[in-house]
Amino acid sequence: MRNLFLNPVMNKEFKLRFRSFKSFLGLAFYLLALTILIVGFIYLQTQNSPMGLFRPDQSREMFMLLAFIQLGLILFITPGLTAGVISGEREKQTLNILLTTNQSSTSIIMGKLVSSISFLLLMIIASMPIYSIVFLFGGISPGQVLLILIFYIFTILVFGSIGIFFSTIVRRTIIAMVSTYGVALFLIGGTAFLFTISMAVNSMGAMPANNPVAYFFAMLNPGFILFGFLEPNAFNELSNQIGFGIDVPLWAAYLVSYSIIFIIMIVVSIRKLRPNMKVKSEA
Amino acid sequence: MIEIINLTKKYGKFTALDSLNLTIEKGTVFGFVGQNGAGKSTTFSILATLLSPTSGTAYINGYNISKEPKQVRSQIGYMPDFFGVYDQLKTVEYLDFYGASYGLSQNERQKLIPQLLELVNLSHKQDSYVDVLSRGMKQRLCLARSLIHDPEVLILDEPASGLDPRARVEMREILKELKHMGKTILISSHILPELAEMCDTIGIIDQGRLVAEGSVSDIQQRLKGEKLIIVKLYGGVDKAIRFFEDQHLVSKLTKRDDGATLEFLFQGNAKEQVGLLKAALMQDIAIISFSEMETNLEDVFMEITKGVELS
Numbered sequence: 001m002r003n004l005f006l007n008p009v010m011n012k013e014f015k016l017r018f019r020s021f022k023s024f025l026g027l028a029f030y031l032l033a034l035t036i037l038i039v040g041f042i043y044l045q046t047q048n049s050p051m052g053l054f055r056p057d058q059s060r061e062m063f064m065l066l067a068f069i070q071l072g073l074i075l076f077i078t079p080g081l082t083a084g085v086i087s088g089e090r091e092k093q094t095l096n097i098l099l100t101t102n103q104s105s106t107s108i109i110m111g112k113l114v115s116s117i118s119f120l121l122l123m124i125i126a127s128m129p130i131y132s133i134v135f136l137f138g139g140i141s142p143g144q145v146l147l148i149l150i151f152y153i154f155t156i157l158v159f160g161s162i163g164i165f166f167s168t169i170v171r172r173t174i175i176a177m178v179s180t181y182g183v184a185l186f187l188i189g190g191t192a193f194l195f196t197i198s199m200a201v202n203s204m205g206a207m208p209a210n211n212p213v214a215y216f217f218a219m220l221n222p223g224f225i226l227f228g229f230l231e232p233n234a235f236n237e238l239s240n241q242i243g244f245g246i247d248v249p250l251w252a253a254y255l256v257s258y259s260i261i262f263i264i265m266i267v268v269s270i271r272k273l274r275p276n277m278k279v280k281s282e283a
Numbered sequence: 284m285i286e287i288i289n290l291t292k293k294y295g296k297f298t299a300l301d302s303l304n305l306t307i308e309k310g311t312v313f314g315f316v317g318q319n320g321a322g323k324s325t326t327f328s329i330l331a332t333l334l335s336p337t338s339g340t341a342y343i344n345g346y347n348i349s350k351e352p353k354q355v356r357s358q359i360g361y362m363p364d365f366f367g368v369y370d371q372l373k374t375v376e377y378l379d380f381y382g383a384s385y386g387l388s389q390n391e392r393q394k395l396i397p398q399l400l401e402l403v404n405l406s407h408k409q410d411s412y413v414d415v416l417s418r419g420m421k422q423r424l425c426l427a428r429s430l431i432h433d434p435e436v437l438i439l440d441e442p443a444s445g446l447d448p449r450a451r452v453e454m455r456e457i458l459k460e461l462k463h464m465g466k467t468i469l470i471s472s473h474i475l476p477e478l479a480e481m482c483d484t485i486g487i488i489d490q491g492r493l494v495a496e497g498s499v500s501d502i503q504q505r506l507k508g509e510k511l512i513i514v515k516l517y518g519g520v521d522k523a524i525r526f527f528e529d530q531h532l533v534s535k536l537t538k539r540d541d542g543a544t545l546e547f548l549f550q551g552n553a554k555e556q557v558g559l560l561k562a563a564l565m566q567d568i569a570i571i572s573f574s575e576m577e578t579n580l581e582d583v584f585m586e587i588t589k590g591v592e593l594s
Contacts (some may be wrong), residue, residue, distance in 0.1 A: 009384035016371045042367035097428070099359045100331050101384035104352070277333045277349045 009098075013115030023119060030123055037069070040060065059140030064230050066131060067148055070124065071155070071226050075188055077120055077158050078182035082163025084173040085112040091173060104275040109118040109164060109266060117160045124152055139148070146198050147229055151251075155222050158258045159184060161265035168269040191221040215246050219253035284309045285330070285436060289339035292325050292491075299325045300389065302339065306312040306319050307484070308468060309430045309435070311460050314478030315471040317488035323471040324364055326488070329362040343436055353435060357385070360429030364440040364471075368421055370414035374405060377424065378431060387434035392431075399427040403457055418555070419450030426457060439470045455481055509534075509548040510556070511576040515570035516543050526566050530559060546576075 016021060045058045086109075089095035098108065128149065134140045162183050166176040196218035202214060217225045218235075228235050228250050235250055246253075285307040292300040300322045300468050307313045317323050328334035331342055332352040340347055346354040370376060376395055382392035386443050393406060400406045403423035410417060416424060422442060429437060442458070443451045472478050478485055479499040487495040487502070516523050520543060527533050527547055534553060536547040549556060560573050 008380055011375075012372070012380045013367065013382070014374065016369065019371060084557075093363070096331075096333055096363050097361070097381075097425075098358065098384070100356055101331060101381060102357055102386050103384045104431070194431060254401075258527055268428050275333065277332055277335045278353045279336055279338055279340065279349055 003126050003238070007111045008103065009111030010115045014109065017022065017119055026118075027123055031126060031130065034066070034069075034127055038066070038130060038133055041065065043149050054137055056138035058139075058236065059137035063131070063140045066228060067230060068223070070127065070152065071222060074120065074124070074156055075159065075184055075222065078117065078159040079163045079173065079177065079184050081120060082116045082160040083167050083177040083180040084104070085116050085164060086143045086167040087170060087173040087176045088167070088267075089271045090171060099274055105128070107167070109273060113157070113164050113266070115162050116163075117156050118154055121153065122248060124149065124156075142230065142282070151222075151226065154258065158262045158265075159187075160280055161262045161269070163266040165269050169273050187220055188223060191217045193225065195221065201247045204217060212246050214248070219250055219257055223252075225251055225254045284342075284345055284467065285313075285390055287326070287330075287339075289538065290326065290329060290336050290341055291338045292322075292329065292334065293337045296369075298491050300329070300336075303488075303491070303493055305486060305493060305496070309467050309469060309483060310465050312468045312470065312482045314482035314485040315469060315487055315488060316345055316473065316478055317321045317471070318473055319591050321473075321488045322491040323473075325491075327361070327438050327471065328470070330355075330438055331359060332356055353528060354561055357432065358436055360427045360432070360434035360437045361537045362425050362439045362442055364433070364444060368413040368416075368424070370412065372413055373409070374400070374411055374413060374424060375409045377445040378428060381428045387432065393433065397570075399430055399561060402430070402460065403427045403451065407457070417450075418445050419453065421452065422450070422454060423457065426454075430461075435467060437468045439468065440549075441471055441473070509550050512547055512556075513572070513576055514535075514545045514547075514563075514572050515551075515573075516545065517545075517571050517572040519569050520545070522566075523563070523568045523570075526563060526568060530562075532559070 015273065041062045044052050045051045045062075049055075080204075085157050086095065089098060128145070131145060159180075163176075163180045166179040166183075167173070170176040170179060195214055198214040198217060222234075285305070287303050287305040290300055290303040298459050303322070305313075311574055315323050315326070325334065329336050330343065330348060332348055332355055336349070336514055339371070340349050340390065341348060341448075342348070344358045346358060348355050350369060357499060369380070372380065378396045380393050380397065389394070397406065397409070403426055405427065407414075408420060411426065413421070426439070426442065429439075439458075443454050446454060457472070462481070470478065470482065482499070484497060485495075485499055485502065486493050514523070514527075520538065523545060524536065524538065527536055527545065532549055532551040534543060534548045534550070538545055549559065551559065556575070563570060563573075
């Protein structure tokens with residue numbers, strides 16, 4: 001397992017990715033933007049408050065805003081970071097040489113995945129102290145922050161695996177990228193739209209009670225899951241009102257369904273990275 | 284040792300490689316010659332486990348490419364015809380990455396890399412970024428990379444293509460050194476004379492088929508039965524023309540523009556060639572020189588591949 005995650009591809013990618021000053025400049029700008037956003041938010045809230053106070057519920061709103069901004073960032077950046085990692089090597093004509101080495105396909109794919117999302121992980125972890133400002137004002141527990149950090153990392157890994165999958169099976173980076181963004185768009189916007197439709201249909205009474213269709217779409221949407229972490233009671237109320245017919249927490253269904261997506265994407269990528277040398281006509 | 288058995292690769296109806304059979308003994312430098320698209324790179328890609336064959340198989344040092352690709356990869360050093368490099372890596376880091384990819388320990392890599400850089404004359408560039416190296420240097424670096432795990436078999440696809448004359452000479456010298464080290468080398472080129480100097484054996488491939496195999500001189504002898512004879516005369520040209528035209532082993536006789544030189548194709552062996560010269564002298568033909576022209580390797584290549592097209 002150690003060799004799987006500390007492999008030459010990953011070391012090389014880390015070297016390439018973090019060597020340039022641009023990476024750190026980008027990180028600095030991101031943290032600066034977050035800081036401006038937080039300071040601006042606090043400033044506006046205190047200006048609008050008659051006594052110039054920043055209340056815990058406002059702190060909570062600020063945290064929610066930041067959490068959704070960061071989720072948007074993750075969902076927007078991850079496909080771009082991962083959809084070119086294999087096809088890019090193919091286009092740069094370095095893949096063939098890499099594939100003739102003794103490195104296993106698993107090691108190459110996992111190395112590429114971890115290294116390509118490492119910058120994003122660094123951005124998120126580096127932004128944690130800024131997030132912690134909310135602790136000064138209350139409204140959010142450290143446990144919630146940790147839970148959201150784990151949720152981010154898990155979501156990055158799954159969306160990253162989708163990027164790697166398309167990068168492996170599609171020869172050209174641009175097509176791999178479009179395909180990955182297409183899937184990401186469906187998982188974010190498509191599921192939200194279908195959820196809304198199914199809720200509307202449910203509310204009209206056209207469907208039988210305890211219809212799980214809306215639940216199915218909700219469990220695939222990372223935005224809903226994040227909202228569920230921030231407002232745990234919201235979905236329970238919705239479920240009670242409409243009746244999903246499923247008692248499993250939404251986050252658990254998300255964990256299972258996205259784990260399945262992750263495993264499928266990674267296994268297929270590993271199998272498709274190198275050609276199957278078996279002669280078909282022998283059979 | 285490389286053993287290729289009935290290796291075939293088809294893309295739909297197009298046959299890129301047609302039942303190729305070839306055995307290359309250990310320590311041999313084998314040149315694979317063919318026009319662009321003849322099937323050289325396809326063969327090399329299959330041997331490097333990058334492409335699956337449609338039928339047939341190959342063994343590298345006894346390992347089957349279809350059944351034991353992992354073992355095959357540890358036996359070969361592969362250099363493709365077109366390759367990229369990681370521009371933001373330094374020369375030493377580039378080799379270190381591939382060394383680690385072959386599972387060499389850090390100590391082994393630290394010991395090996397300076398030796399390899401010395402072999403390919405790049406010691407002075409060890410701390411340079413790969414993207415500032417010239418084309419020839421990148422080719423040499425790639426060759427060093429293919430040697431990092433000390434493979435017994437080297438598969439080099441057009442290693443000298445796109446290089447200037449000096450870089451070609453340098454590449455040739457390195458390959459000679461590797462030959463002395465006892466490596467089995469399979470090397471391709473679409474330029475026959477380029478390979479003739481360094482290869483023990485050559486194979487000519489055309490339209491996916493191996494059309495000739497042997498030493499350069501063997502192939503010339505076998506496929507070019509006719510010799511081109513040049514005769515310089517000191518007068519009596521008409522008489523000489525009449526004499527040579529009467530000889531049954533002589534054909535396609537022509538007079539050069541200088542008016543005193545004849546050239547013709549002669550189909551006989553060495554003894555018959557001696558007899559022809561003797562007979563000419565007996566006829567008082569004033570011969571200044573009587574020479575056999577070296578057959579142009581390119582002409583041989585064109586002749587062989589033309590034959591395939593006709594058949």
